[in-house]
Amino acid sequence: MKSSRSTWSPILPDETTVYTTRAAARLLGVSVPTVQQLVETGAIAAWKTAGGHRRIPESALHNYLRRHLPTESAADTADGSHGGPKCSLVMSSDAQTIQLCEAALLEWRLPLSLIACPADYDALLTIGLRRPDIVVMDLDGDGLDAHKALCRIVSNPELSGCQVAALATASSHVDAFSGLPARVACFYKPIDLKEFRGYLTACCLSQLRKLFPELYLPD
Numbered sequence: 001m002k003s004s005r006s007t008w009s010p011i012l013p014d015e016t017t018v019y020t021t022r023a024a025a026r027l028l029g030v031s032v033p034t035v036q037q038l039v040e041t042g043a044i045a046a047w048k049t050a051g052g053h054r055r056i057p058e059s060a061l062h063n064y065l066r067r068h069l070p071t072e073s074a075a076d077t078a079d080g081s082h083g084g085p086k087c088s089l090v091m092s093s094d095a096q097t098i099q100l101c102e103a104a105l106l107e108w109r110l111p112l113s114l115i116a117c118p119a120d121y122d123a124l125l126t127i128g129l130r131r132p133d134i135v136v137m138d139l140d141g142d143g144l145d146a147h148k149a150l151c152r153i154v155s156n157p158e159l160s161g162c163q164v165a166a167l168a169t170a171s172s173h174v175d176a177f178s179g180l181p182a183r184v185a186c187f188y189k190p191i192d193l194k195e196f197r198g199y200l201t202a203c204c205l206s207q208l209r210k211l212f213p214e215l216y217l218p219d
Contacts, residue, residue, distance in 0.1 A: 017058040024056045030124045031152065038064070086111045087207045089200070090130055092123035092146075093138035093167055097189065104193050111204055124149055131158060133207045134200070136187075138167040139174070147177040154181040161210070163203040167191070 024044075025035045036054070038044045045060040089112050091101060098116045105114055112134075117126045127135055135153060139146045150166060153159055165185040168174050180186055187196055 086113045087133040089134040090132040091136045
């Protein structure tokens with residue numbers, strides 16, 4: 001559910017504080033290779049010690065997050081979608097698919113807060129920081145092994161309550177990865193919006209029931 005975790009705001013960085021790659025990965029909620037990749041591409045500033053170990057200043061992490069952490073979509077403020085409890089949805093896909101789903105969410109008026117991000121390493125950072133209720137990840141992402149990312153998300157105990165879905169171009173696309181993790185739903189593109197709406201509705205009901213059990217009758 002939307003909470004203080006999903007309204008992240010930076011504190012002033014301590015210029016004297018530095019992190020190892022592993023410590024930075026733990027802080028951001030991503031893997032060590034992801035942080036290494038971001039350092040190697042220059043996305044996060046760092047230096048190496050005489051022994052060849054990376055050191056990342058706290059200010060570099062804050063600067064990266066300010067530049068790249070996605071904001072909530074305009075769909076959040078649609079009439080009827082605000083003012084009550086909402087589930088957080090992180091969606092990582094291409095711009096066209098994101099726009100299609102944003103328009104659909106505006107029409108459906110589900111209690112969802114959509115956070116859209118490109119299908120790349122930023123998606124993992126966003127998921128690690130936001131701890132969303134729902135993750136939808138495109139298997140066609142650039143610069144990211146989406147299948148490995150999905151496996152990592154499913155195996156992360158911090159995300160055990162997260163509903164996870166994948167977007168694929170065809171069943172052969174999924175077969176190329178020898179299938180998906182057991183609890184990952186799959187939708188083929190172009191997305192069947194009726195089916196997708198049903199999935200998101202069920203996810204919202206499940207999350208709201210966990211937060212407000214007193215509002216629901218026992219099974």
